[in-house]
Amino acid sequence: MPGLDALPFPLPTVQQVIFILIAGMTVTGALITALAPNLFHNALGLVLAFFGVAGVYVLLEAEFLAVSQVLIYVGAIATLITFAIMLTRGMMFGRTSSTNRLMLSTAIISALFFLVLTGLLVNVAWPEIGAELAGSEQMIADLGEMFVTTYLVPFELMALLLLAALAGAILLARD
Amino acid sequence: MVPLNWYLVLAAFIFSCGLYAALARRNAIAALMGIELMLNAVNINLVAFWRYGEFVERLEGQVFALFVIAVAAAEVAVGLALIISVYRSRRTVNLDELDLLQG
Numbered sequence: 001m002p003g004l005d006a007l008p009f010p011l012p013t014v015q016q017v018i019f020i021l022i023a024g025m026t027v028t029g030a031l032i033t034a035l036a037p038n039l040f041h042n043a044l045g046l047v048l049a050f051f052g053v054a055g056v057y058v059l060l061e062a063e064f065l066a067v068s069q070v071l072i073y074v075g076a077i078a079t080l081i082t083f084a085i086m087l088t089r090g091m092m093f094g095r096t097s098s099t100n101r102l103m104l105s106t107a108i109i110s111a112l113f114f115l116v117l118t119g120l121l122v123n124v125a126w127p128e129i130g131a132e133l134a135g136s137e138q139m140i141a142d143l144g145e146m147f148v149t150t151y152l153v154p155f156e157l158m159a160l161l162l163l164a165a166l167a168g169a170i171l172l173a174r175d
Numbered sequence: 176m177v178p179l180n181w182y183l184v185l186a187a188f189i190f191s192c193g194l195y196a197a198l199a200r201r202n203a204i205a206a207l208m209g210i211e212l213m214l215n216a217v218n219i220n221l222v223a224f225w226r227y228g229e230f231v232e233r234l235e236g237q238v239f240a241l242f243v244i245a246v247a248a249a250e251v252a253v254g255l256a257l258i259i260s261v262y263r264s265r266r267t268v269n270l271d272e273l274d275l276l277q278g
Contacts, residue, residue: 060182060223062240114190169252
């Protein structure tokens with residue numbers, strides 16, 4: 001096929017096409033979360049972005065993390081945020097603007113941050129190919145073993161933190 | 176495989192969106208959503224550097240990302256409880272109207 005060989009850039013592989021689709025979904029979700037004036041649309045965009053990030057984890061071959069992402073972020077955090085929006089309903093459709101007076105400077109700072117970071121990132125020769133993995137079942141077993149051996153103290157501290165956060169949340173939210 | 180660059184640029188974009196939402200939005204819940212976006216962007220970076228790094232079999236990136244997810248869950252629970260508590264007493268969740276500590 002002479003037409004395809006004449007392209008100035010190499011054709012994307014299947015993985016790259018999938019990445020572009022997932023990244024498009026994630027970027028759309030993030031933009032809706034940041035820019036849409038309606039708070040409920042923000043929450044739906046956040047769910048879209050969370051699903052996109054789970055897809056990115058699958059592409060990076062971190063399946064356990066992808067499942068955790070869907071369970072914790074989409075299942076728990078997004079639901080919690082939706083509940084909070086409904087409980088503070090009066091503020092959803094206010095006539096005031098959805099942004100504060102820092103809006104313009106923050107928009108400039110965010111755009112500059114992204115541009116500078118991208119300019120730095122694309123000029124570094126990052127590795128293009130990762131090493132071979134041992135297989136996902138072995139990896140999940142190793143992950144579980146690490147949590148009860150190498151990372152035992154942080155793991156227990158995490159349990160304590162979650163307990164304290166839950167108790168604190170109940171204490172704060174009740175009348 | 177997908178070059179590492181692409182993941183990093185995607186994470187930078189999500190982080191910038193989260194930064195804008197956290198700083199410029201008036202509603203406290205929208206600012207909290209921005210913080211969640213930033214945490215997700217950091218997680219993408221951690222996992223991507225783990226995958227393309229030299230010590231794939233040591234799984235540090237995934238362990239860090241799981242810890243970040245757990246801390247984010249705790250943070251969002253306390254944050255939303257605070258917002259609901261403030262809403263009960265002040266009838267507003269607009270961040271620029273909450274000036275109790277301003278003398």
